[in-house]
Amino acid sequence: MNSPEQSTLGKTTSYPDHYDPSQLYPIERASKRAELGLTGALPFFGADLWTAFELSWLNSRGKPQLAIAHFTVPCETPNIIESKSLKLYLGSFSNTQFASADEVRARLRADMSEAVWRGAEQPSTIGVRLLLPDVFDNERVEELAGLSLDRLDVECTEYTPAPHLLRAAAGETPVEETLTSNLLKSNCLVTGQPDWGSIQISYVGPPIDQERLLQYLVSFRNHNEFHEQCVERIFMDVWRHCHPTRLSVYARYTRRGGLDINPLRASHPLALPPNIRNARQ
Incomplete structure (x- = not known):
C-alpha cells in the first residue's frame, strides 16, 4: 500500500495538463486508525467533504470551461486521496476536451471512487457535484454554528x-x-x-x-x-x-x-x- 512519504508531497513535480487518472495517490486509512485502537467496525459515521476551486477543461471546440467541484468521500472508504495528487489529477483536465460537464463529472466520480475504494470487498462510489459559473452567485459564506x-x-x-x-x-x-x-x-x-x-x-x-x-x-x-x-x-x-x-x-x-x-x-x-x-x- 502507498505510504505518505512515497507521495509527491514536498517534491519537485511536473504538472500534467492532459487527462491522467494515474496521478491519484490513495493512502490507506487503517494504519493511522490502528494508532487510535480502531480495528474492525468503525465506532463512527461520516464523510470527508472536499471542495475543489481549480477545475477546468476544454469543450469540444477547445474553449475552456470551469466549475467548482464538491466531493463527498464516505469515512468507510479504505483509503484517502493524498491532496497534492488530487491537485495534479484535476490539473490534468485543463487541456483535455470533454463533450459536457456531465462527462467530466462521470470521469471524476469513476476515477476517484476507484482510488478511495481500492482494496475494498464491496467497492462503492463517492458523491460528485459540479457548480458551473451561472450559479456562483448562490455560493454562501457562513461560520460554524455554536x-x-x-x-x-x-x-x-x-x-x-x-x-x-x-x-x-x-x-x-x-x-x-x-x-x-x-x-x-x-x-x-x-x-x-x-x-x-x-x-x-x-x-x-x-x-x-x-x-x-x-x-x-x-x-x-x-x-x-x-x-x-x-x-x-x-x-x-x-x-x-x-x-x-x-x-x-x-x-x-x-x-x-x-x-x-x-x-x-x-x-x-x-x-x-x-x-x-x-x-x-
Missing part, C-alpha cells in the same frame, strides 16, 4: 495532542450543546506545512469542561497528521475521556492548492451538512 470556545481566556502550554486535558462532570445533569473554535491548527504529516481549521463539536452527555476542551484543541498546534486523521483523533479522545452519549466532530480546513478538506465524524447516523465555506476558506 458557542465559541475562543471567548475563554485560558492559559495554553501544550502543543501536541493532550487528551488528558479533557474532562466532563460525570455527576451532573446531561446537557446538549454545540461548541466551536477557530483555533485548530495542525501540520501536514509529510511536509510540516501548517493546516488551519475551524471545528464544531456537538454532543449530548455530561457537561464538558470548556476551558480544558479549548486547551486540548490548541494542543494540536504542532501535531503532524492529515486533516481526516486529526478529526478522528479528536472524536475518539472526546468519546473516551468525556463519555458523551452522542457526539459529532466537524472541521473545516482552509484551502491549499485550490482544495479544502472538511471531515465529519459522528457517533450516530446524521444528515451531512451542506458544504458551505467559512470566511477563511
Whole structure:
C-alpha cells in the first residue's frame, strides 16, 4: 500500500495538463486508525467533504470551461486521496476536451471512487457535484454554528495532542450543546506545512469542561497528521475521556492548492451538512 512519504508531497513535480487518472495517490486509512485502537467496525459515521476551486477543461471546440467541484468521500472508504495528487489529477483536465460537464463529472466520480475504494470487498462510489459559473452567485459564506470556545481566556502550554486535558462532570445533569473554535491548527504529516481549521463539536452527555476542551484543541498546534486523521483523533479522545452519549466532530480546513478538506465524524447516523465555506476558506 502507498505510504505518505512515497507521495509527491514536498517534491519537485511536473504538472500534467492532459487527462491522467494515474496521478491519484490513495493512502490507506487503517494504519493511522490502528494508532487510535480502531480495528474492525468503525465506532463512527461520516464523510470527508472536499471542495475543489481549480477545475477546468476544454469543450469540444477547445474553449475552456470551469466549475467548482464538491466531493463527498464516505469515512468507510479504505483509503484517502493524498491532496497534492488530487491537485495534479484535476490539473490534468485543463487541456483535455470533454463533450459536457456531465462527462467530466462521470470521469471524476469513476476515477476517484476507484482510488478511495481500492482494496475494498464491496467497492462503492463517492458523491460528485459540479457548480458551473451561472450559479456562483448562490455560493454562501457562513461560520460554524455554536458557542465559541475562543471567548475563554485560558492559559495554553501544550502543543501536541493532550487528551488528558479533557474532562466532563460525570455527576451532573446531561446537557446538549454545540461548541466551536477557530483555533485548530495542525501540520501536514509529510511536509510540516501548517493546516488551519475551524471545528464544531456537538454532543449530548455530561457537561464538558470548556476551558480544558479549548486547551486540548490548541494542543494540536504542532501535531503532524492529515486533516481526516486529526478529526478522528479528536472524536475518539472526546468519546473516551468525556463519555458523551452522542457526539459529532466537524472541521473545516482552509484551502491549499485550490482544495479544502472538511471531515465529519459522528457517533450516530446524521444528515451531512451542506458544504458551505467559512470566511477563511
